[in-house]
Amino acid sequence: MPVSDRDAHAPAPRRMITVDEARDRLGESRSQFYRVTLRQLRFYKMGRATRVDESSVDELIEARLAANPLSAQKPRRGRPRKITLQAEPASP
DSSP states (O other): OOHHHHHHHHHHHHOOHHHHHHHHTOOOOHHHHTTTTGGGSSEEEETTEEEEHHHHHHHHHHHHHHOOOGGSSSOOOSSOOOOOOOOOOOOO
């Protein structure tokens, strides 16, 4: 079956992921994601469901890493750990 020029240049279908999958990749809380990050991504509403373009999530991660290479480690969710310093014993 011959392939037409129109079919040869058709864009590849985009892979859509759920909001929870995108949040896990970015390491963000739900409120942070909806308030700030979702505006920076390509997303589609299908009824009540929101789907995010996977390539736009990857592009955002690359942009963040380029801006701050130290952020390559996935941020920890939740409250920061309380660090307690122990006093050193007095020297004689």
